[in-house]
Amino acid sequence: MSSEQLVPKDWAGKLSRLSISTKSNLRGQHKGSHRSQRFGASLDFSDFREYSPGDDVRQIDWNVYARTDKYFIKRFLDEQEMRVHILLDTTKSMGDSLKWNFAKQLAASLGILVLQRDDRLSFSAVNEDKKPPFRRKGATYRKAFVQTISDIDEPAMTSTFTDNALPFLPKDSTVLFVITDCLESIESWERFLQKLPKFAGDIRILQVVTDEELAPSYGGDVQLEDIETLEQVNVSISTRVLESFHRERKEHQQRLELLCHKFGIKILQVNAHEGISHTMFQQLLRANWVQ
Structure with a gap:
């Protein structure tokens, strides 16, 4: 995908009205805005x-x-200067085309906000290739960053995001953005979240979801396959099964949000179907993540 396909040509101009908002102590002696x-x-x-x-x-x-x-x-x-790191989940569960494109748009948009304010940006996609992170400062690198995001391979990692993410993090961030769907087990999230505060003073999780994940539209006898483990199971989708699904998903979300609160981490659920403009100019503004 080209950078023009990922974000509109005038997107940086629209984002120029926004900046990352944080109460965390700024770091470093370098000049910033x-x-x-x-x-x-x-x-x-x-x-x-x-x-x-x-x-x-x-x-x-x-x-x-x-x-x-x-x-x-x-x-x-x-x-x-503000030092911002963006961490992107590339496990297979992020592979839905709408979800994946939206996640990349989020990463690109946040990076543009950082670079155009002359702050220091670093970015890493959690994958099995262990590619070095993108590290740049200044608006002149906006195009290069968007191209970096555009060039990321389709999500293919089969091991869990939470068990592999820590080595991709720098230890001197002012703000850390984690872009993921949060579908790993609560136990693995707890292990991951309790270690995050040593990497940044202000940690924010952008939980990417889709309408289909929130309310599955299929019914009848179906064969479901875990996209990461490839494990298959035959299920008859009935009202009782759907109620059980919604109950377990709600419980997972509540426990995840309690863990984030416990470790002083912010979490915001964003729906890919609502689009990047709605997320940046409404949700993030209301949450005071941008100003």
Whole structure:
């Protein structure tokens, strides 16, 4: 898929109104578009304080000296960068064409937000090839990043996402986005989630679903196949079976959300059928994940 097919040509322009919102401490000493409450050498003036031996004499305000006959220096708010990592699930359960394209659009859109604010972006797709992550900073890399997302192979990993994701994570992220369908067992999610906080101060899971997953439309006698294990089972889809499915899915979701709350992790369920524009400009805004 080409980058033009993944996101519209004017998509970056539309996204320019948004930026990643976080209360997590910004990291690093590199210049970015965010202002910390530390004092440094940006162009944003904060206040004055009296000169002390060892201060940079270039910061003395001579106009203030002329009025007060005392030495005062200017203080400026420090500029720091946000470091954002995007982690993408490429297990076979993500392979539905609508779900997979939507997941890639999410990754591309979030990456564009980061790069156009001159923050540092890293991205990795959890797969068995152990490909090195994408690491760039600055708006000039937006096109290269979208192409990187476009070039990712179709989901083919048969081992579980939660058991393989940790080695793909850097340890210095401000914000970590995890794009997945959350279909692994609750036990495996608990093992994974309890380890995530050491990788980032602000962790957010984007749980990608489809209408068919939420409310299966098929009925009668069917043969179901686990897309990852290829295990097959014959099932007669009755009202009782569907009720059991909805009950178990609801229980899985509730337990997953409780685990996220326990470990201080945010989770947002996004439906591929509602489209990327709805997700970026309505859901993420309402959740205060972007501003």
